[in-house]
Amino acid sequence: MRILHIGKYYAPQRGGMERYLQDLAEWFVRQGESVGVLVHQPSGQRRSTQETRHGVAVHRVGCLGNVLFTPICPTFPLQLRRLLISWKPQLLHLHMPNPSCLAALLSPRARALPWVVHWQADISDEVPDWRLRAAYKIYRFFERALLKRAAAIVATSPQYQESSAALAEWRHKVHVVPLGTDDETPIGGTAPDWPLLDGLKLLCVGRLSYYKGHSVLLQAMAKCPRASLVIVGSGEEGSRLCEQSRTLGVSGRVSFVGELNDIDLQAAYKSADCLLLPSLDRSESFGMVLLEAMRAGLPVIASAIPGSGVNQVVQDQVTGLLVAPGDAMNLACAIEKMHSPELRQAMGAAGRERWLSEFTLEGSALRIREIYQHLAR
Numbered sequence: 001m002r003i004l005h006i007g008k009y010y011a012p013q014r015g016g017m018e019r020y021l022q023d024l025a026e027w028f029v030r031q032g033e034s035v036g037v038l039v040h041q042p043s044g045q046r047r048s049t050q051e052t053r054h055g056v057a058v059h060r061v062g063c064l065g066n067v068l069f070t071p072i073c074p075t076f077p078l079q080l081r082r083l084l085i086s087w088k089p090q091l092l093h094l095h096m097p098n099p100s101c102l103a104a105l106l107s108p109r110a111r112a113l114p115w116v117v118h119w120q121a122d123i124s125d126e127v128p129d130w131r132l133r134a135a136y137k138i139y140r141f142f143e144r145a146l147l148k149r150a151a152a153i154v155a156t157s158p159q160y161q162e163s164s165a166a167l168a169e170w171r172h173k174v175h176v177v178p179l180g181t182d183d184e185t186p187i188g189g190t191a192p193d194w195p196l197l198d199g200l201k202l203l204c205v206g207r208l209s210y211y212k213g214h215s216v217l218l219q220a221m222a223k224c225p226r227a228s229l230v231i232v233g234s235g236e237e238g239s240r241l242c243e244q245s246r247t248l249g250v251s252g253r254v255s256f257v258g259e260l261n262d263i264d265l266q267a268a269y270k271s272a273d274c275l276l277l278p279s280l281d282r283s284e285s286f287g288m289v290l291l292e293a294m295r296a297g298l299p300v301i302a303s304a305i306p307g308s309g310v311n312q313v314v315q316d317q318v319t320g321l322l323v324a325p326g327d328a329m330n331l332a333c334a335i336e337k338m339h340s341p342e343l344r345q346a347m348g349a350a351g352r353e354r355w356l357s358e359f360t361l362e363g364s365a366l367r368i369r370e371i372y373q374h375l376a377r
Contacts, residue, residue, distance in 0.1 A: 001372060003028060004089035005037040006080070008071065008098045010058055013042060014233075014259055015207065016288030017120050020179050021095060022056075027182075027365040029055035036087055038080060040071035040100065048079060059083060061100075068132050070099050077103040084109040091116065091372060094146070097123050102142045105149065114151040114375040116368075119174075121285035122164050128210055140166070152371050156286045156309050163282065163307025175371055178312070180364030181291045181355070189267030192257045196228035200339055203272035203298075205265070205289045206279075208235030213278035213303060215241065219328035220278075221250045224335045228253040229276075232260050232268065269296035274338045277302040277310065280325050285309055291359045294319060294351035299344050301334045313359070319351035 009015065011022045025035045036057035041048070046062040061079045064072045080103050083089075093116045094101040101117075104110040123136050143166060147153060153174045155161035161174055194201045206212045214237065221229055231241075231254065238256065245251040260268060269275070275293035277284070277300065286309040293300050294313075300320035302310050316322040321334040338344055 001091060001376060002034040002087065002089045003036070003091050003093060003372070004083065004087065005035070005093045005095065006098070006101050006104065007037055007039045007095040008100075009042070010037055010039045010060070011053065016179075016286065017095060019181075019288055023180075023182050023361050024365055024368065025056045026054050027361055028369075031369075036083065036089065038076075038083055040073050040076075043071065048075065057087070068129065068135055073100060076100045077106055080104070080110065081107055089113065091375060093118060094150075095120060096143075096146075097121060099139065102146060105142065105145055111149065115146075115149060116152050116154060116371060116375070117147060117150040118154045119160075119164070119167060120156065121160075121283060122166055127283070144169075151375050154368070154371065157312045159307055159311055160282070160285050160309050175367070177364055177367045177371075178309070178359055179286055179288060179291065180359050180361040181288065181295055182361040184266050184295060187263060189261075189263035189265075191264065191267035191271035192230050192232075192255065192260070194228045194230055194271075195253045195255050200224075200227040200335065201271065201273045202227055202229040202276055202335065203232070203268055203274070203293075204229060204276045204278070205232040205268075205292075206277070207233050208237040208241060210237060211280050211283040212237075213280045213325065215244060216280070216326055216328050216331060217276060217278045218244050218248055218250060218254065220331040220335060221245075221254060222248045223329070223332035225253075226339065227335055228255070230255050230257055230268065230272070232257055232265065234258050265292075266296070269293055269298055272298060273344055274298065274335075275300045276331075276335075278323075278325070278331055279303050279305060279308075279310070281305060282308050287313055290314060290320075291355055294355040294359070297348040297352040299338065299347035299351060301331070301338065315350070315354065319347055319354050 007021045009018050028035050038059045041060045041063040043066045048062045050059045061073045061076045095118045147170050154177050245254045290313045302314050303325035304322035314320045323330040323334050
Protein backbone atom coordinates (compact mmCIF):
# COMPACT_ATOMS: atom_id res chain seq x y z
CA MET A 1 0.00 0.00 0.00
CA ARG A 2 1.16 3.53 -0.77
CA ILE A 3 0.15 5.81 2.11
CA LEU A 4 0.40 9.61 2.01
CA HIS A 5 0.18 11.49 5.31
CA ILE A 6 -0.68 15.18 5.36
CA GLY A 7 0.62 16.73 8.56
CA LYS A 8 1.66 20.04 9.99
CA TYR A 9 5.37 19.44 10.59
CA TYR A 10 7.80 16.53 10.65
CA ALA A 11 11.06 15.69 12.38
CA PRO A 12 13.30 17.37 13.33
CA GLN A 13 10.44 19.72 14.30
CA ARG A 14 9.18 18.78 17.77
CA GLY A 15 5.74 18.15 19.19
CA GLY A 16 3.41 15.32 20.12
CA MET A 17 1.71 15.18 16.71
CA GLU A 18 5.06 15.32 14.94
CA ARG A 19 6.54 12.58 17.12
CA TYR A 20 3.62 10.22 16.54
CA LEU A 21 3.48 10.90 12.80
CA GLN A 22 7.18 10.11 12.46
CA ASP A 23 6.97 6.93 14.53
CA LEU A 24 3.86 5.72 12.70
CA ALA A 25 5.32 6.42 9.25
CA GLU A 26 8.57 4.63 10.06
CA TRP A 27 6.71 1.66 11.56
CA PHE A 28 4.81 1.15 8.30
CA VAL A 29 8.03 1.43 6.29
CA ARG A 30 9.46 -1.37 8.42
CA GLN A 31 6.42 -3.46 7.48
CA GLY A 32 7.29 -3.03 3.79
CA GLU A 33 4.78 -0.29 2.92
CA SER A 34 5.54 2.83 0.86
CA VAL A 35 4.99 5.93 3.01
CA GLY A 36 5.19 9.61 2.16
CA VAL A 37 4.41 12.73 4.17
CA LEU A 38 3.47 16.20 2.98
CA VAL A 39 4.12 18.87 5.61
CA HIS A 40 5.16 22.51 6.03
CA GLN A 41 8.59 23.97 6.33
CA PRO A 42 9.25 25.90 9.56
CA SER A 43 8.10 29.51 9.46
CA GLY A 44 10.18 31.66 7.11
CA GLN A 45 11.77 28.80 5.14
CA ARG A 46 10.28 29.51 1.74
CA ARG A 47 11.92 26.83 -0.38
CA SER A 48 10.12 23.51 -0.78
CA THR A 49 12.29 20.44 -0.29
CA GLN A 50 12.09 16.66 -0.39
CA GLU A 51 14.21 14.01 1.27
CA THR A 52 14.05 10.44 2.49
CA ARG A 53 14.28 9.96 6.27
CA HIS A 54 14.49 6.37 7.51
CA GLY A 55 12.64 5.19 4.40
CA VAL A 56 9.90 7.84 4.56
CA ALA A 57 9.55 10.22 1.59
CA VAL A 58 9.30 13.62 3.28
CA HIS A 59 8.00 16.56 1.22
CA ARG A 60 8.12 19.98 2.90
CA VAL A 61 6.26 22.94 1.41
CA GLY A 62 7.84 26.39 1.66
CA CYS A 63 6.28 28.55 4.38
CA LEU A 64 6.00 32.35 4.38
CA GLY A 65 5.19 32.57 8.08
CA ASN A 66 2.52 31.73 10.67
CA VAL A 67 -0.77 33.46 11.37
CA LEU A 68 -2.87 32.26 14.32
CA PHE A 69 -0.71 29.11 14.65
CA THR A 70 -1.38 28.34 10.96
CA PRO A 71 1.50 27.95 8.47
CA ILE A 72 1.00 30.16 5.41
CA CYS A 73 1.98 28.00 2.42
CA PRO A 74 0.29 29.25 -0.78
CA THR A 75 1.73 26.42 -2.90
CA PHE A 76 0.45 23.62 -0.65
CA PRO A 77 -2.48 22.68 -2.95
CA LEU A 78 -0.13 22.65 -5.96
CA GLN A 79 2.41 20.47 -4.13
CA LEU A 80 -0.37 18.07 -3.14
CA ARG A 81 -1.56 17.85 -6.75
CA ARG A 82 1.96 17.12 -8.00
CA LEU A 83 2.47 14.43 -5.40
CA LEU A 84 -0.86 12.78 -6.18
CA ILE A 85 0.18 12.59 -9.85
CA SER A 86 3.79 11.52 -9.41
CA TRP A 87 3.63 9.34 -6.28
CA LYS A 88 0.13 7.88 -6.81
CA PRO A 89 -0.89 7.12 -3.19
CA GLN A 90 -3.70 4.67 -2.53
CA LEU A 91 -4.82 6.26 0.74
CA LEU A 92 -4.62 9.69 2.41
CA HIS A 93 -4.06 9.99 6.16
CA LEU A 94 -4.90 13.54 7.30
CA HIS A 95 -3.68 14.74 10.69
CA MET A 96 -5.93 17.42 12.19
CA PRO A 97 -6.07 20.21 13.23
CA ASN A 98 -4.30 21.47 10.14
CA PRO A 99 -6.00 23.89 7.71
CA SER A 100 -3.73 22.71 4.88
CA CYS A 101 -5.58 19.37 4.94
CA LEU A 102 -8.52 21.24 3.43
CA ALA A 103 -6.57 21.29 0.15
CA ALA A 104 -7.72 17.69 -0.32
CA LEU A 105 -11.30 18.96 -0.70
CA LEU A 106 -10.25 20.92 -3.79
CA SER A 107 -8.54 18.02 -5.55
CA PRO A 108 -10.52 15.53 -7.67
CA ARG A 109 -7.58 13.10 -7.42
CA ALA A 110 -7.60 13.36 -3.62
CA ARG A 111 -11.37 12.92 -3.46
CA ALA A 112 -11.05 9.71 -5.45
CA LEU A 113 -9.03 8.14 -2.61
CA PRO A 114 -10.16 6.90 0.82
CA TRP A 115 -9.29 9.29 3.65
CA VAL A 116 -8.41 8.56 7.25
CA VAL A 117 -8.76 11.68 9.39
CA HIS A 118 -6.66 11.48 12.55
CA TRP A 119 -8.39 13.79 15.01
CA GLN A 120 -5.57 14.87 17.31
CA ALA A 121 -7.45 17.79 18.90
CA ASP A 122 -10.36 20.17 18.53
CA ILE A 123 -9.81 23.85 18.00
CA SER A 124 -10.93 24.86 21.48
CA ASP A 125 -13.59 27.47 22.17
CA GLU A 126 -11.55 28.37 25.26
CA VAL A 127 -8.60 29.87 23.41
CA PRO A 128 -7.90 33.41 24.71
CA ASP A 129 -7.23 34.89 21.25
CA TRP A 130 -10.52 36.27 19.91
CA ARG A 131 -9.13 36.19 16.37
CA LEU A 132 -8.74 32.42 16.52
CA ARG A 133 -12.27 32.00 17.83
CA ALA A 134 -13.61 34.23 15.04
CA ALA A 135 -11.61 32.42 12.35
CA TYR A 136 -12.91 29.06 13.53
CA LYS A 137 -16.50 30.13 12.88
CA ILE A 138 -15.58 30.13 9.18
CA TYR A 139 -13.10 27.24 9.26
CA ARG A 140 -15.53 24.84 10.91
CA PHE A 141 -17.72 24.66 7.77
CA PHE A 142 -14.75 23.34 5.76
CA GLU A 143 -13.77 21.13 8.69
CA ARG A 144 -17.23 19.57 8.63
CA ALA A 145 -16.95 18.96 4.87
CA LEU A 146 -13.66 17.16 5.42
CA LEU A 147 -15.10 14.98 8.19
CA LYS A 148 -18.12 14.18 6.02
CA ARG A 149 -15.83 13.06 3.20
CA ALA A 150 -13.61 10.90 5.46
CA ALA A 151 -13.95 7.14 5.16
CA ALA A 152 -12.74 6.74 8.75
CA ILE A 153 -11.96 9.04 11.66
CA VAL A 154 -9.49 8.19 14.39
CA ALA A 155 -9.92 9.69 17.88
CA THR A 156 -7.15 9.24 20.43
CA SER A 157 -9.31 8.47 23.48
CA PRO A 158 -12.94 7.65 24.37
CA GLN A 159 -13.04 10.83 26.47
CA TYR A 160 -12.10 13.04 23.55
CA GLN A 161 -14.51 11.30 21.19
CA GLU A 162 -17.41 11.83 23.60
CA SER A 163 -16.59 15.46 24.41
CA SER A 164 -15.82 16.67 20.88
CA ALA A 165 -18.65 18.69 19.39
CA ALA A 166 -17.00 18.50 15.96
CA LEU A 167 -17.07 14.68 15.99
CA ALA A 168 -20.59 14.28 17.40
CA GLU A 169 -22.23 13.96 13.97
CA TRP A 170 -19.73 11.36 12.77
CA ARG A 171 -19.44 8.95 15.69
CA HIS A 172 -20.62 6.07 13.51
CA LYS A 173 -17.28 6.13 11.69
CA VAL A 174 -14.97 7.06 14.58
CA HIS A 175 -12.38 4.52 15.72
CA VAL A 176 -10.69 5.09 19.09
CA VAL A 177 -6.97 4.35 18.81
CA PRO A 178 -4.75 5.62 21.63
CA LEU A 179 -1.43 7.11 20.64
CA GLY A 180 1.69 5.09 21.32
CA THR A 181 5.45 5.44 21.57
CA ASP A 182 8.22 3.14 20.47
CA ASP A 183 10.66 1.76 23.00
CA GLU A 184 13.59 4.04 23.77
CA THR A 185 17.03 3.35 22.36
CA PRO A 186 19.47 2.75 25.25
CA ILE A 187 22.21 5.11 24.10
CA GLY A 188 23.98 7.97 25.83
CA GLY A 189 22.73 11.46 26.30
CA THR A 190 23.34 14.48 28.48
CA ALA A 191 20.59 15.50 30.86
CA PRO A 192 20.29 19.18 31.80
CA ASP A 193 21.44 20.27 35.24
CA TRP A 194 18.73 20.88 37.83
CA PRO A 195 19.20 24.19 39.68
CA LEU A 196 19.31 22.52 43.12
CA LEU A 197 21.78 19.76 43.87
CA ASP A 198 19.44 18.36 46.52
CA GLY A 199 15.67 18.25 46.60
CA LEU A 200 12.99 17.08 44.20
CA LYS A 201 13.93 17.24 40.49
CA LEU A 202 10.87 18.19 38.44
CA LEU A 203 10.63 18.10 34.65
CA CYS A 204 8.13 19.80 32.33
CA VAL A 205 8.28 19.15 28.57
CA GLY A 206 6.18 20.98 26.00
CA ARG A 207 5.68 24.04 23.86
CA LEU A 208 5.64 27.29 25.84
CA SER A 209 2.08 28.07 24.84
CA TYR A 210 -0.92 29.51 26.70
CA TYR A 211 -2.75 26.21 27.28
CA LYS A 212 0.23 24.29 28.70
CA GLY A 213 -0.22 25.88 32.13
CA HIS A 214 3.41 26.86 32.79
CA SER A 215 2.23 30.01 34.56
CA VAL A 216 0.30 27.93 37.10
CA LEU A 217 3.32 25.66 37.53
CA LEU A 218 5.54 28.62 38.38
CA GLN A 219 3.00 29.75 40.98
CA ALA A 220 3.09 26.26 42.48
CA MET A 221 6.90 26.33 42.52
CA ALA A 222 6.74 29.39 44.77
CA LYS A 223 5.06 27.16 47.36
CA CYS A 224 7.56 24.28 47.00
CA PRO A 225 10.98 25.54 48.20
CA ARG A 226 12.53 22.05 48.27
CA ALA A 227 11.95 21.42 44.55
CA SER A 228 13.69 22.62 41.38
CA LEU A 229 12.33 22.54 37.87
CA VAL A 230 13.70 22.10 34.35
CA ILE A 231 11.38 23.32 31.58
CA VAL A 232 12.08 21.88 28.12
CA GLY A 233 10.58 23.61 25.09
CA SER A 234 10.21 26.93 23.34
CA GLY A 235 7.31 29.07 22.23
CA GLU A 236 5.54 32.39 22.24
CA GLU A 237 5.16 32.51 26.04
CA GLY A 238 8.87 32.08 26.76
CA SER A 239 9.88 35.65 27.64
CA ARG A 240 6.76 36.23 29.74
CA LEU A 241 7.35 33.05 31.72
CA CYS A 242 10.98 33.96 32.40
CA GLU A 243 9.83 37.31 33.72
CA GLN A 244 7.16 35.64 35.86
CA SER A 245 9.73 33.32 37.41
CA ARG A 246 11.80 36.34 38.43
CA THR A 247 8.74 38.16 39.82
CA LEU A 248 7.77 35.11 41.89
CA GLY A 249 11.31 34.72 43.20
CA VAL A 250 11.74 31.20 41.82
CA SER A 251 14.19 31.89 38.98
CA GLY A 252 17.01 30.36 41.03
CA ARG A 253 15.11 27.05 41.12
CA VAL A 254 13.70 27.06 37.58
CA SER A 255 15.77 26.46 34.46
CA PHE A 256 14.47 27.10 30.93
CA VAL A 257 16.66 24.94 28.67
CA GLY A 258 14.86 25.31 25.32
CA GLU A 259 14.60 22.36 22.92
CA LEU A 260 16.51 19.13 23.53
CA ASN A 261 17.33 16.46 20.99
CA ASP A 262 15.79 13.02 21.47
CA ILE A 263 18.85 11.52 23.14
CA ASP A 264 19.25 14.30 25.69
CA LEU A 265 15.50 14.34 26.36
CA GLN A 266 15.59 10.63 27.19
CA ALA A 267 18.46 11.36 29.58
CA ALA A 268 16.34 14.09 31.18
CA TYR A 269 13.50 11.64 31.79
CA LYS A 270 15.94 9.20 33.37
CA SER A 271 17.42 11.88 35.66
CA ALA A 272 14.18 13.53 36.82
CA ASP A 273 12.06 12.52 39.81
CA CYS A 274 8.70 13.48 38.32
CA LEU A 275 7.16 14.84 35.09
CA LEU A 276 4.54 17.59 35.22
CA LEU A 277 1.85 18.36 32.63
CA PRO A 278 -0.16 21.27 34.09
CA SER A 279 -2.24 22.00 30.96
CA LEU A 280 -5.40 24.07 31.25
CA ASP A 281 -7.94 22.90 28.66
CA ARG A 282 -8.83 20.35 25.97
CA SER A 283 -6.19 21.75 23.64
CA GLU A 284 -4.19 19.14 25.56
CA SER A 285 -5.98 16.22 23.99
CA PHE A 286 -3.74 13.33 25.08
CA GLY A 287 -0.24 14.19 26.30
CA MET A 288 2.45 12.27 24.42
CA VAL A 289 5.01 13.38 27.01
CA LEU A 290 3.09 11.35 29.58
CA LEU A 291 3.79 8.21 27.57
CA GLU A 292 7.46 9.12 27.26
CA ALA A 293 7.70 9.59 31.02
CA MET A 294 5.84 6.37 31.81
CA ARG A 295 8.08 4.49 29.39
CA ALA A 296 11.05 5.76 31.40
CA GLY A 297 9.49 4.64 34.69
CA LEU A 298 8.86 8.24 35.77
CA PRO A 299 5.79 9.18 37.87
CA VAL A 300 3.66 12.04 36.57
CA ILE A 301 1.50 14.88 37.82
CA ALA A 302 -1.06 16.08 35.27
CA SER A 303 -4.21 18.14 35.02
CA ALA A 304 -7.53 16.31 35.17
CA ILE A 305 -8.94 18.14 32.15
CA PRO A 306 -12.61 17.28 31.51
CA GLY A 307 -13.00 15.57 28.15
CA SER A 308 -9.27 15.05 27.60
CA GLY A 309 -7.41 11.81 27.04
CA VAL A 310 -5.04 12.76 29.86
CA ASN A 311 -7.59 11.17 32.19
CA GLN A 312 -7.25 7.89 30.28
CA VAL A 313 -3.45 7.89 30.24
CA VAL A 314 -2.88 8.71 33.92
CA GLN A 315 -4.40 6.49 36.57
CA ASP A 316 -4.79 8.77 39.57
CA GLN A 317 -2.96 7.54 42.67
CA VAL A 318 -1.55 4.60 40.66
CA THR A 319 0.70 5.85 37.87
CA GLY A 320 0.65 9.47 38.99
CA LEU A 321 -1.48 12.25 40.44
CA LEU A 322 -4.27 14.18 38.74
CA VAL A 323 -4.98 17.72 39.88
CA ALA A 324 -7.57 20.35 39.02
CA PRO A 325 -6.41 22.42 36.03
CA GLY A 326 -5.37 25.97 36.88
CA ASP A 327 -5.16 25.30 40.64
CA ALA A 328 -1.64 26.23 41.82
CA MET A 329 -2.29 25.19 45.43
CA ASN A 330 -3.56 21.75 44.38
CA LEU A 331 -0.54 21.35 42.12
CA ALA A 332 1.85 22.37 44.91
CA CYS A 333 0.31 19.79 47.24
CA ALA A 334 0.81 17.08 44.62
CA ILE A 335 4.45 18.12 44.19
CA GLU A 336 5.02 17.89 47.92
CA LYS A 337 3.66 14.32 47.92
CA MET A 338 6.30 13.37 45.37
CA HIS A 339 9.05 13.92 47.95
CA SER A 340 8.38 10.31 48.99
CA PRO A 341 10.87 8.00 47.18
CA GLU A 342 8.62 5.01 47.83
CA LEU A 343 5.65 6.70 46.20
CA ARG A 344 7.70 7.75 43.19
CA GLN A 345 9.12 4.27 42.73
CA ALA A 346 5.72 2.57 42.97
CA MET A 347 4.04 5.00 40.56
CA GLY A 348 6.95 4.90 38.14
CA ALA A 349 6.87 1.10 37.98
CA ALA A 350 3.09 1.08 37.54
CA GLY A 351 3.40 3.68 34.78
CA ARG A 352 5.97 1.60 32.91
CA GLU A 353 3.68 -1.44 33.08
CA ARG A 354 0.72 0.60 31.86
CA TRP A 355 2.73 1.92 28.93
CA LEU A 356 3.72 -1.63 27.97
CA SER A 357 0.14 -2.89 28.11
CA GLU A 358 -1.76 0.07 26.60
CA PHE A 359 0.40 2.65 24.84
CA THR A 360 3.16 1.09 22.75
CA LEU A 361 3.67 2.17 19.15
CA GLU A 362 3.20 -1.42 18.02
CA GLY A 363 -0.25 -1.63 19.56
CA SER A 364 -1.34 1.71 18.11
CA ALA A 365 0.06 1.03 14.63
CA LEU A 366 -1.53 -2.41 14.39
CA ARG A 367 -4.95 -0.88 14.98
CA ILE A 368 -4.29 1.80 12.35
CA ARG A 369 -3.28 -0.96 9.93
CA GLU A 370 -6.61 -2.71 10.55
CA ILE A 371 -8.39 0.49 9.50
CA TYR A 372 -6.25 0.76 6.36
CA GLN A 373 -6.94 -2.86 5.43
CA HIS A 374 -10.68 -2.42 5.88
CA LEU A 375 -10.67 0.61 3.57
CA ALA A 376 -8.57 -1.20 0.96
CA ARG A 377 -11.10 -4.03 0.52
